[in-house]
Amino acid sequence: MAAVRTRSEVALNRVAIAAVLIVTIIFLAPIYWITATAFKPRHLATTVPPTVMFEPEISPFVKLFLRRSQLREQPTPEEYAAAPWWERLVFDGGEKVVRDGRGNAQLSGYPSRFANSLIVAVVSTVMAVGMGTLTAYGFSRFKVAGEQDWLFFILSTRMLPPVVVAIPMFLMYRWFGLNDTHVGLIILYTAFNLSFSVWLMKGFIDEIPREYEEAALVDGYTRMEAFFKIVLPEAATGIAATAVFCFIIAWNEYAFALIMTRRTAQTAPPFIPSQVGSGLPDWTVIAAGTFLFLLPVAIFTFLLRNHLLRGMSFGAIRK
Amino acid sequence: MAHIELRNISKSFGSKPALRGLDLEIEDGQFFVLLGETGAGKTTTLRIVAGLEKPTEGDVLIDGENVNEWGAAERDVALVLQQYSLYPRYTVRENLEFPLKSKIRRVDAADIEERVNRVAKTLQISHLLDRKTDRLSGGEMQRVSIGRAIVRQPRVFLMDEPLSALDAKLREALRTELKNLQMNLGATFLFVTHDQVEAMSMGDKIGVLDKGKLVQVGTPSEIYANPCNTFVARSVGSPPMNLLNGSVSKGNAVADAGFALPFAGKASDGQPVTFGIRPEDMFLDPGAPAEGAVHDIENHGVAKIVTLRAGDAVIRLTTSARDKLAIDETVRFSWNPEKVVLFDKSSGLSLRHGP
Numbered sequence: 001m002a003a004v005r006t007r008s009e010v011a012l013n014r015v016a017i018a019a020v021l022i023v024t025i026i027f028l029a030p031i032y033w034i035t036a037t038a039f040k041p042r043h044l045a046t047t048v049p050p051t052v053m054f055e056p057e058i059s060p061f062v063k064l065f066l067r068r069s070q071l072r073e074q075p076t077p078e079e080y081a082a083a084p085w086w087e088r089l090v091f092d093g094g095e096k097v098v099r100d101g102r103g104n105a106q107l108s109g110y111p112s113r114f115a116n117s118l119i120v121a122v123v124s125t126v127m128a129v130g131m132g133t134l135t136a137y138g139f140s141r142f143k144v145a146g147e148q149d150w151l152f153f154i155l156s157t158r159m160l161p162p163v164v165v166a167i168p169m170f171l172m173y174r175w176f177g178l179n180d181t182h183v184g185l186i187i188l189y190t191a192f193n194l195s196f197s198v199w200l201m202k203g204f205i206d207e208i209p210r211e212y213e214e215a216a217l218v219d220g221y222t223r224m225e226a227f228f229k230i231v232l233p234e235a236a237t238g239i240a241a242t243a244v245f246c247f248i249i250a251w252n253e254y255a256f257a258l259i260m261t262r263r264t265a266q267t268a269p270p271f272i273p274s275q276v277g278s279g280l281p282d283w284t285v286i287a288a289g290t291f292l293f294l295l296p297v298a299i300f301t302f303l304l305r306n307h308l309l310r311g312m313s314f315g316a317i318r319k
Numbered sequence: 320m321a322h323i324e325l326r327n328i329s330k331s332f333g334s335k336p337a338l339r340g341l342d343l344e345i346e347d348g349q350f351f352v353l354l355g356e357t358g359a360g361k362t363t364t365l366r367i368v369a370g371l372e373k374p375t376e377g378d379v380l381i382d383g384e385n386v387n388e389w390g391a392a393e394r395d396v397a398l399v400l401q402q403y404s405l406y407p408r409y410t411v412r413e414n415l416e417f418p419l420k421s422k423i424r425r426v427d428a429a430d431i432e433e434r435v436n437r438v439a440k441t442l443q444i445s446h447l448l449d450r451k452t453d454r455l456s457g458g459e460m461q462r463v464s465i466g467r468a469i470v471r472q473p474r475v476f477l478m479d480e481p482l483s484a485l486d487a488k489l490r491e492a493l494r495t496e497l498k499n500l501q502m503n504l505g506a507t508f509l510f511v512t513h514d515q516v517e518a519m520s521m522g523d524k525i526g527v528l529d530k531g532k533l534v535q536v537g538t539p540s541e542i543y544a545n546p547c548n549t550f551v552a553r554s555v556g557s558p559p560m561n562l563l564n565g566s567v568s569k570g571n572a573v574a575d576a577g578f579a580l581p582f583a584g585k586a587s588d589g590q591p592v593t594f595g596i597r598p599e600d601m602f603l604d605p606g607a608p609a610e611g612a613v614h615d616i617e618n619h620g621v622a623k624i625v626t627l628r629a630g631d632a633v634i635r636l637t638t639s640a641r642d643k644l645a646i647d648e649t650v651r652f653s654w655n656p657e658k659v660v661l662f663d664k665s666s667g668l669s670l671r672h673g674p
């Protein structure tokens with residue numbers, strides 16, 4: 001539509017753009033802060049007023065990944081010269097890298113926590129979306145006795161706040177030996193996301209005309225083949241949107257992870273704040289950890305953005 | 320190709336009956352049209368034949384074999400719908416190939432290619448083969464759907480109002496094309512429509528469906544000349560048959576609207592009946608026994624359709640386009656008494672069809 005704009009409309013448009021800019025800046029400020037702090041030298045991290053111009057450093061990330069301890073005595077110049085670049089960065093911060101019996105540098109707790117987060121979030125998302133899609137298809141296409149009651153029941157599992165079920169869950173998990181295991185957390189998140197996934201996917205699948213599958217059935221395909229060849233590609237947008245939601249929820253989950261995990265299966269959300277507690281915190285390292293934690297969701301969402309725009313509007317925008 | 324038989328088919332959705340005791344036979348190579356108003360149960364019948372819906376009662380036989388327990392894939396039927404009939408995201412070629420790539424058919428690649436190309440040529444869609452289906456016009460889409468049906472050489476073609484979403488001109492062109500195609504293939508067609516023109520012009524046989532009941536089956540001319548009840552009389556023909564309430568008295572047909580016309584049939588005097596007469600079996604004549612006023616004139620080029628008012632009856636008849644008539648002019652009219660169809664007034668059933 002080639003709109004002819006009056007002068008007042010142009011002015012209004014400018015005001016609107018300015019307002020959007022301001023809101024965007026307000027929302028992006030904390031992200032900028034975290035990102036900037038993650039690249040700052042330690043002594044600039046907590047200055048008042050905040051330092052805006054600085055030479056970015058990679059040392060917070062190096063420190064994030066390595067197990068360190070306080071230096072009792074300065075390294076000799078020979079030691080310093082013989083050390084690899086990353087160890088020198090640690091020396092510069094007044095710390096040393098902790099090495100095991102064979103002299104290999106030890107990793108900090110962060111990488112394994114990050115890996116745990118990835119494993120748990122990815123696996124539980126795949127399971128919740130997979131099972132949710134199949135369940136939703138069943139509800140959408142077949143006559144299910146008591147369909148409305150079932151759907152309400154499925155949704156009702158999300159109505160209890162996590163804190164209410166956390167303690168009983170903890171006790172049950174202890175009984176089954178699932179505390180602090182990946183499997184335990186994956187089951188929990190899958191169950192948690194499943195109701196959501198069923199509801200979202202049912203909405204999306206209801207939108208797909210059943211004529212498509214029926215044509216495939218008549219054309220000589222089984223119901224399964226019709227589902228995979230016809231329904232699934234049509235539901236891709238919905239699946240992407242549901243997956244992003246489930247992934248974000250699993251990735252950010254804090255309460256259960258705090259209670260159910262300790263070490264082996266601990267995810268990043270309970271781990272990051274636990275760093276703050278010990279001694280004088282190095283904010284640059286914490287910021288680096290937080291910054292990395294932001295990335296997967298950002299990347300995942302960015303990759304699926306085309307699907308999301310349609311998916312998140314729940315079919316309101318078509319094509 | 321195949322012979323289809325439906326025996327005493329009933330179908331209810333919940334407590335709501337959609338089909339009631341349907342008996343139907345479609346012969347090998349026949350173009351059978353199922354005609355009915357919206358909600359009559361046309362689509363339901365088609366879906367039962369296709370195996371997409373199970374009848375609540377009754378049997379479906381294909382080539383004499385009871386296929387009640389067969390799935391849609393095994394029945395080897397092809398389905399063309401009014402809309403949503405093509406797979407989105409696929410190109411035209413992929414759509415045409417799709418049925419041939421099914422595991423139960425095992426057609427080899429060279430054969431698939433050959434058949435797709437041949438069908439595309441027949442339907443003049445060769446230039447569209449690599450196009451995505453959402454870039455097609457409505458007419459092109461329906462051609463492709465028809466193509467997807469014929470590429471398989473199924474036992475029977477089931478078509479659910481495949482032309483009704485198209486504009487008039489295209490509909491007419493495709494109608495002829497489809498009929499020719501059917502004759503060339505010698506295929507068995509079950510074609511569903513609510514358009515009586517489509518039914519009359521395409522069908523070898525027509526079945527008229529009314530509220531889930533098959534009320535009459537016959538050739539187009541049988542149904543046209545001899546409707547078995549007033550419902551069929553009203554649904555076939557354009558303009559439809561005139562239906563006038565009245566009774567027979569002393570060899571004359573006396574209409575309740577206050578005029579009498581000659582009568583040739585057999586009916587007991589005084590019995591309340593409905594006289595049915597096709598517009599082309601009525602005529603204007605200065606010496607005719609009944610009088611009416613011209614209410615409306617539609618000029619169709621070859622003929623005029625004149626609407627008359629006689630008492631409180633509305634009568635339509637055709638007359639030569641050369642006849643000069645004016646609105647509100649008083650004219651005299653009559654009918655060909657041989658062509659009058661007599662219906663029982665209360666039941667609407669034709670008295671000619673016997674009890």
Ligand SMILES: Nc1ncnc2c1ncn2[C@@H]1O[C@H](COP(=O)(O)OP(=O)(O)OP(=O)(O)O)[C@@H](O)[C@H]1O
Nearest residue numbers: 332336337355356357358359360361362363364513
């Ligand atoms: N899945 C269903 N659930 C409940 N009722 C249905 C279902 N399918 C059809 N019906 C009902 O059965 C009756 C027949 O429907 P059907 O679709 O066969 O009609 P139709 O003759 O094809 O009509 P149209 O010309 O509008 O397509 C209708 O009253 C309809 O509401």
Ligand SMILES: [Mg+2]
Nearest residue numbers: 361362363479
């Ligand atoms: Mg229908």
